[in-house]
Amino acid sequence: xxxxxxxxxxxxxxxxxxxxxxxxxxxxxxxxxxxxxxxxxxxxxxxxxxxxxxxxxxxxxxxxxxxxxxxxxxxxxxxxxxxxxxxxxxxxxxxxxxxxxxxxxxxxxxxxxxxxxxxxxxxxxxxxxxxxxxxxxxxxxxxxxxxxxxxxxxxxxxxxxxxxxxxxxxxxxxxxxxxxxxxxxxxxxxxxxxxxxxxxxxxxxxxxxxxxxxxxxxxxxxxxxxxxxxxxxxxxxxxxxxxxxxxxxxxxxxxxxxxxxxxxxxxxxxxxxxxxxxxxxxxxxxxxxxxxxxxxxxxxx
Numbered sequence: 019x020x021x022x023x024x025x026x027x028x029x030x031x032x033x034x035x036x037x038x039x040x041x042x043x044x045x046x047x048x049x050x051x052x053x054x055x056x057x058x059x060x061x062x063x064x065x066x067x068x069x070x071x072x073x074x075x076x077x078x079x080x081x082x083x084x085x086x087x088x089x090x091x092x093x094x095x096x097x098x099x100x101x102x103x104x105x106x107x108x109x110x111x112x113x114x115x116x117x118x119x120x121x122x123x124x125x126x127x128x129x130x131x132x133x134x135x136x137x138x139x140x141x142x143x144x145x146x147x148x149x150x151x152x153x154x155x156x157x158x159x160x161x162x163x164x165x166x167x168x169x170x171x172x173x174x175x176x177x178x179x180x181x182x183x184x185x186x187x188x189x190x191x192x193x194x195x196x197x198x199x200x201x202x203x204x205x206x207x208x209x210x211x212x213x214x215x216x217x218x219x220x221x222x223x224x225x226x227x228x229x230x231x232x233x234x235x236x237x238x239x240x241x242x243x244x245x246x247x248x249x250x251x252x253x254x255x256x257x258x259x260x261x262x263x264x265x266x267x268x269x270x271x272x273x274x275x276x277x278x279x280x281x282x283x284x285x286x287x288x289x290x291x292x293x294x295x296x297x298x299x300x301x302x303x304x305x306x307x308x309x310x311x312x313x314x315x316x317x318x319x
Contacts, residue, residue: 021275022313025099025231027249027306029292032092034300040086042294045229046097047080048280058100065090079281079289095292100313103275109260111169120168121222123258138224138256145284147212148227149196150220157200158217168223172255172265173272175217179210180270192286207268208286211251214267215285224256226282228264229289231310233276247308249291254282278310 027046047059061082063070069085086093114120124131124139131139144150161174182203189204196216199209211227218225232250252266252273264273281289292304 020105021103023099023101023103023231023233023278024309024311024313025097025101025278026309026311027099027291028094028096028308030092030094030305031299031302032305033090033296033298033302035298036089036091037086037093037296037299038089039297040084040090040093040294041296042084042086042093042095042292043290044082044084044095044292045075045079045281045289046095046099046291047082048099048101048230048278049079051279053104053106054279055102055104056099057102058098060098062094062096062098064092064094064096075281075283075288077281077283077288079283084294101278103278106274108272108274109169109257109263111173112167114167114169114257114260116165117162117168117171117221117223118165120256120258124224124256125222134261135258141224141226141256141284142219142222144219146287147196147285148215148219150216151197152220153197153200154213154216154220158221162221168257169255169260169263172218172263175214176253176265176267177270179214179267183210183213185268207251210267211253212285214253214265218253218255226254226256226262227285227289228252228254228279228282229286229291230280231278231308232266232269233278233310233312247310248306249280249308250277251286252277 048056050056067084068087071083073081075081158175161178162171184204186204187206190209196212199205199213215225230250234247252264254262254264256262266273283289
């Protein structure tokens, strides 16, 4: 049985001084894929942009380009999405090939790679927020014994991060280096996803960053609060025999009906919900409100 959700995502900037020019990239529309179907999507921008263009980015994610070429002192970007999430058939982790075999299959060896292998290969290398270092290999060493099936090793790594790290929203910022996250053993879902990517790619494996939403449940007897949710992040690993398989190190599980995929890329920088360049503005911090609501629920109830 599938699950149906309405997602409300509101980002509001109030600038300390007027902005005379702004160019924004918006990743707030979920992509259609085998396990989800977007049934409605509305994007509202205030003030009305001078230019707007909807397209796909280089990773196939829906992308909206906004241009505001007149003075403004605030910016509000709001989306309303209705989506159906379909059941995924969870793979047999122990039936996957040895992790060394998967690594070698993706390595360049003067042979033609299939389109699927070529696509996966772009996720094997460093990216702005994911560096390849020996210390990430060492951290993941207990999970990657000789001949261990790839997906079993990845699950062990997911469990290790979940067990040894503490979720702490105040411990890191977007630009906090991964080596610092590793040392502190604290962070948020974005940090845990980046760390897992660094461990996998440092071993020559292909893994991508997935941005999306996760259904959260209010405490028993309490109403669901509008705007109390947040964006989420997890990891997808390429297995030559199983394709892409998702793992959520923050919650120690394989995503299913309660994970909604926005898009994927090499790391957070590729799928940031809203980023851009402005002229002016002074200091500004966004106010972000997210609500993930099962369709059968009533708002606030």
